Amino acid sequence: MSILEFVNVDYSYGSVPAVQNLSFMLAEGEVSVLVGPSGCGKSTTLRLVNRLLEPTSGTVYYQGQPLRDFEPEALRRSMGYSIQGVGLFPHWTVAQNVAAVPRLLGWSPKRCSDRTKELLEVVGLDPVSFCSKFPAELSGGEAQRVGIARALAADPPLLLMDEPFGAVDVLQRHKLQQVLLSIQKKVKKTILLITHDLDEAILLADRLLVLRQGRIAQEGPPAELLRSPASDFVREFFGLDRAFKRLIRFHASDFVEPLDEESRLTFDEGASLSSETNLRDALSLMLAQGKETLLVKEGSRILGLIRKSSLEALAAEEPRR
C-alpha cells in the first residue's frame, strides 16, 4: 500500500484541462520531485493532494483510502506543507509559527516547545536566539528554514513542498538543499516536491516525475531519465547540458581510485580537489586545468585520484533509437 496514489485523476480550471488522466504512486520514504514546463500541472497536482482542489474525475488515495473520505482539515494537519515565499505568519514569533500545527492538534505547550527547539536545531538555527524572533527580523534563508521546520513540526508521514527554496539566492538554495538532504538521511520522510530548478530536482529526487500538459511524460530515478529519456520532449527538457546534469548527484569520493606510490610523487598539489566536490564541478576543474586526472583529498589526507574518463563514461548518453 503506497502512501499516496493518483488513479486516473483529471482536473480542469473551467474548460481548461490542467491535469489529465494522471496516475502515479509515491514510494514511502522517498523524495519524489515533480518537474515540467510552466503550466504543466505541477502546482495543480500538489493542490489535489491536500484537497485545496477536488479532482473533476478520478480518485486520489492517501494511505489506501480515497481522499474524499478524509475530513479536509484533519487531512491537511497530517501533511506537512511548505510553499514558495514561505508564508510565515508575521504576527507570530518563530516558535509560534513552527508550533502552528501541533497547537492545532492540541499538543501540550511543553511538547510543542520541545519539538520546536528540536526542529530549529535540525534546520540549523540556534533555538535560543531564534525562538522569540519575528519573521520580519529574519533573512530569506532563515525564514525558509523556519518554513521547513514548520512543515515538519507535527511529524507528518507526507510532506508537500511547492518551490520551497524558490525565494532565496543561489548560495542559500544550495545550503537549504543540503539541509533537506541531511534531514532525509535521518528521518526518511515521504516528500512530494515541486521545483522548476532542474539541477535541484536532479539533486534531491529519488524519483523524478516529468509532467507535460497535465500528463506524465516519464518517471523514474533521475539517473535513468537522464540516461535513457523516453521521448524527444524529455530529452530536450533536460537541456543541452544534460551530460553535465548526470554528474550532479555524485561526489569525487564515489569514483576515487587508489594511487600507487610512484604516481603520488608526480602529482602537483594544485591539481587536487576535495572528496565532497560534486562531479560536475570536478569535470569543470579538469577542463580548466587541462588535466586527465586529479588528486582527491579529504582535508590534507590523499584518498586517491579521479580520472576524466570515468566522468566521461558517466556523462555519456545512450544513442538515439
Next chain:
Amino acid sequence: MIRGGVLVVLLGLLSVPLTLGWILQLLLGKASAVIYPLEAPWALILEHGTLVTATTAVALLLGTAGAVWAYAKPGTNTRKMLSTTGALLQTVPPVAFLALAVPILGFGSVPVFWALVAFAVLPIFHGTLAALDSLPPGIQNVAVGLGFSRWQRLIQIELPLAVPGIKAGLGTSVMINIGTATIGATMGAGGLGRPIIAGISEFQFSYLLQGALTAGVLALFADWALSFGFSFRKRHGRYRV
C-alpha cells in the same frame, strides 16, 4: 505621554466651575463669561463621555461582526450592497437622521443612542472590511494548507492581522461620534450638546464656547488615548506586523 498629560489637565480645568470660569473670562472678557447653569460642567463631560463610550462599544461589536460576516461571504454582491448602503447612510446629515428616528423611537436618550450607534458603525465596518480584504492571500493559503479551520483562521490569523485597520476605523468612529453626540441635545439627550444648543437659542455665546471647546478637547483626548492604548499593546509584544 506629555500630550496626554496636557489634555487631561485641560479637561480637568474645563470640568471645575472655578477654572472653567477663568478660561471663559480669558477668551471672552469678564462681562460675557457665563457658565451654563443647568448642569455642572463635569457632569456634562461625564454624560457625554458615557454616551460616546457606550455607543462606540456597541458599534465596535456590530461593526466588526458585520465586517467579518461580509468578509466570509464569498459573494461580492452582498459585500458591495452593504458597502454602498453604509456609505449612503453616512451622507445623511446627523440632524436629519435623528429627526427621522424620533417618530419611530420617540424623544430622548434611546433614539439618540441608536442613531449614534448607526453612525459609529460605518467607519468601523469599512475599516475592518478593508483591512481583512487587504490581507496577503499567501498567508491565508498557507493557513488553509496547514489545516486551520475557517473559524481558527479568522480568530488566530486574519483578525489579529487586521487590527491596524480596525484601529483606524475605531479612531475615525470615535471622532465622529463625539461631534455627532452634541447634536443629540436637540433630541433630548444629555451631554455637551446641551450648553451648545442652549447657547444658540439664548444668544449666550459663552455657553456655546463651553460646550464646543470641551467637546474639542475631549476629542483630542480620545484620539490620544486610543493611540496610547494600542501602542501599549504593541510595545509589550502581543504582536508585531
